[in-house]
Amino acid sequence: MSKKPPMRTESIRASLRDAAASHRRHADGTTDKISFETRKAGLKVAARFSDFLRDNISPHKRIDNLKTADVKAYAKHRLEVDGIAPRTLQNEVSLIRVMLRQKGRGEFADKQLQNKDLGVPKAPRAGAKESPSKDFVEANLAKLPEREEVALRLAYHLGLRKKEVVMSGKHIETWKKFVDAGKFEGLPVLAGTKGGRARYVPIPADERADAIRTIHRAYALCKAHPKGNLIDQDGLKESLDRLANQAKAAGFKHANSPHSLRYLYAQRVYKEAIAKGMTTKEAEMAVVTALGHGDSRTQLWRHVYSKGMQ
Structure with a gap:
């Protein structure tokens, strides 16, 4: 044989x-x-x-x-x-x-x-992004078309990833109901999340009024679109590409890409948690949970998201 x-x-x-x-x-x-x-x-x-x-x-x-x-x-x-x-x-x-x-x-x-x-060498866990200044954020948001501007404001206020922002039309009605009822904790985020893992995010109090206005604007834009989309494209890939290209043209690139807006959100969540009386460990857990990471991954806060805290 x-x-x-x-x-x-x-x-x-x-x-x-x-x-x-x-x-x-x-x-x-x-x-x-x-x-x-x-x-x-x-x-x-x-x-x-x-x-x-x-x-x-x-x-x-x-x-x-x-x-x-x-x-x-x-x-x-x-x-x-x-x-x-x-x-x-x-x-x-x-x-x-x-x-x-x-x-x-x-x-x-x-x-x-x-x-x-x-033989793989050790390497620091620190990310390549930085937390931009609020002046930088506002100056570059002003250069964007309305839908992309509102999309990045949602990322800033809710700590959303790019895909989560693009798919926010699936949740915008619920978010509007929450803020209209004065509920600023536990806004659900499921569409576009990593691995389809749901999380519930808070809106920090320091800029809550602007967050409410942003959610209302996003709601109106989604309602005005035939498919309920925030970004005016038919497909997910096309929407992601448009948001990325428009953001880059406005100045959100390299270390200050749209993902860096999550750094600012994380820092605001951390400072608010500390102000409420949480321990450092508890505040770190609050941050990584709000960002969609497991609560055991607090090293992401210490080595990545806390960079350049303002």
């Missing part, structure tokens, strides 16, 4: 791509949905890693015979040949571990593919 031929490189590529598009499996065996952005990044890493294995290790590599040395060689190539930043490499290796867990090699991924095993 002839031996079964080894699986071709395409098999490991297909396996990794399938894993990248699946639910995320954590080290403790739990799973959750992954965002579109994470899935997209995972598919890119799957293709790049499988191509590296084919060209530099063996055209017959499979998930079940992958070794630590194979991943270590990939990490070295990405650092020394491709010249990527250590933080980027950390993210790529993390995605590879996720994909291997999906394919039944969780023990291998978690015990033999830690960063120290692969």
Whole structure:
């Protein structure tokens, strides 16, 4: 009887791509949905890693015979040949571990593919954004068309991500009901969130009047659109692209991209929590929860969102 031929490189590529598009499996065996952005990044890493294995290790590599040395060689190539930043490499290796867990090699991924095993250098967790000044924000908002201006004001007042802003038409009626009833805690955010995980956000008191006006303006704009959209585009991708392009043209770019508005929101939530008498730890938990991160990820506040607190 002839031996079964080894699986071709395409098999490991297909396996990794399938894993990248699946639910995320954590080290403790739990799973959750992954965002579109994470899935997209995972598919890119799957293709790049499988191509590296084919060209530099063996055209017959499979998930079940992958070794630590194979991943270590990939990490070295990405650092020394491709010249990527250590933080980027950390993210790529993390995605590879996720994909291997999906394919039944969780023990291998978690015990033999830690960063120290692969020669991945340490890198600071600090983000690339900065908290812009209020004058900068207002000056650049004034340059935007009305719908995009209102969209970024929502991001500022509610700490929304770009996709959440674009899909805010699904929640704007509820938000209007909340603020009209004097309820400024627990506004629901579900559409466009990472992994479809709902969260409930507060409106800090310091600029609450402007937040109410912004929600009323957004409500009117959504009602005036045939599809109830805030951004005047038919598709999600087109709406995201338009908001990003208009924001960049107005001056929201690089370290002060629209995402930096979440820094200002986070800092206002933190200061209000402290003013209410919360401990530092409790205030940090309030911030990361409002931003849509787990309450255990308070290091994101300390190393990322607190940068340049005003």
